[in-house]
Amino acid sequence: MKLVQISDIHLTVPGERMGGLNPHHRFTQALDNVRAHHPDAARIIITGDLTHWGEPAAYQSLREALSDLPCPVRLMIGNHDDRAAFLATFPDQSRDLQGFVNHAETLDDTRLIYLDTTAPRTHAGHFCAARRDWLESELEACDRARLFMHHNVMPLGVPAEDKIALVPDDRAPLAGLLSRFRHRIDYIHFGHVHAPVHGTFCGIPFASVRSTGNQSLPDLVEPELLQAAPMAPSYAVILVEGEGTIIHEIPFGWDGPVFTSGTAWEDWAKPVAAQ
Ligand SMILES: [Fe+2]
Known part of the structure; x- marks a missing residue:
């Protein structure tokens, strides 16, 4: 099973930039790259920060950009x-009985669980009792799961970013589950x-992906200010084979030369022309 994870597209009202970049152009580049190279993907999963300011016009532009995709898209x-503005533009979006954008589906015997970790007017993640009950019921009912969320559950050793991870009070309940x-x-x-970070938490491997817009720099000392720069964007291709996982980072923004080599690999002798 092949899954595509795109994240933090931060769409604006068309014509407005975000962090000096045109987020719509970047997102279109990413989708075009998926269409060209991964038409066999089973799902495209966009793990949050669909827009930068939560404006209806930004969600409408997202809706228009999602036409003609090779597979279903899952939005987080x-x-x-803005949950209300998002649901107003995507009224058919699956959600739980409490109104959280929690949803799940089974593909190839794996339960793909999309957990809503947002709360209004805070950049930090939340995991309240209602969401705990929902996630617990999903995990109890499946044999194998793969969990998608916007926020990192765990601190990552980057003090400024860790201030907006899942709030400390909600970490223990989620870690317990x-x-x-x-x-x-x-x-x-x-x-x-907005960066690729890999590790394990509660014995479970985890990975994040870059944004399609600005990338963050992992400053392991700075206590307050997030560091970001318009570095090369990418999305992730997740190959799932049974319990196994392989993740490729796809640098979709590269438009320079590509050198090819390989074939018989008998290239240990320096070519005469290079001597
Ligand atoms: Fe973001």
Whole structure:
């Protein structure tokens, strides 16, 4: 099974820039790259920060950009999103009985769980009792799961970013659930940090992906200010084979030369022309 994870697209009202970049152009580049190279993907999962300011016009531009895709798309909201504005533009979006944008589906015997970790007017993540009940019921009902969310559950050793991870009071309840079901959860995938970070948490491997817009720099000392720069963007291709996971970072923005080599690989003798 091939999954595409795109994150933190931060769409604006068309014509407005974000962090000096045109987020619509970047997102279109990413989708065009998926169409060209990964038409066999089973899902495109966008892990939040669909928009930068949560404006209806930005969600409408997202809706228009999602036409003509090779597979279904799954949308998640992030700290820059507005749940009500999002649902107004995507009224058919699956959600739970409490109104959170929690949803799940089973593909190839794996439960793909999309967990809403947002709360209004805060950049930090939240995991309240209602969401705990929902996630617990999902995990109890499946044999194998793969968890997607916007926020990082765990601090990542980047002090300024860790201030907007899942709030400390909500970490232990989620960690408790993850520990209890760790043998059913193959992977945790998230966005939010605009950088590729990999590790394990409660014995479960996790990975984040870059934004399609500005990237963050992992400053392990700076206590307050987030560091960002318009570095090369990418999205992730997640290859799932049973319990196994392979993640490729796809640098979709590169438009320079590409050198090819390979074939018989008998290239240990320096060519005469190069001597
Ligand atoms: Fe973001």
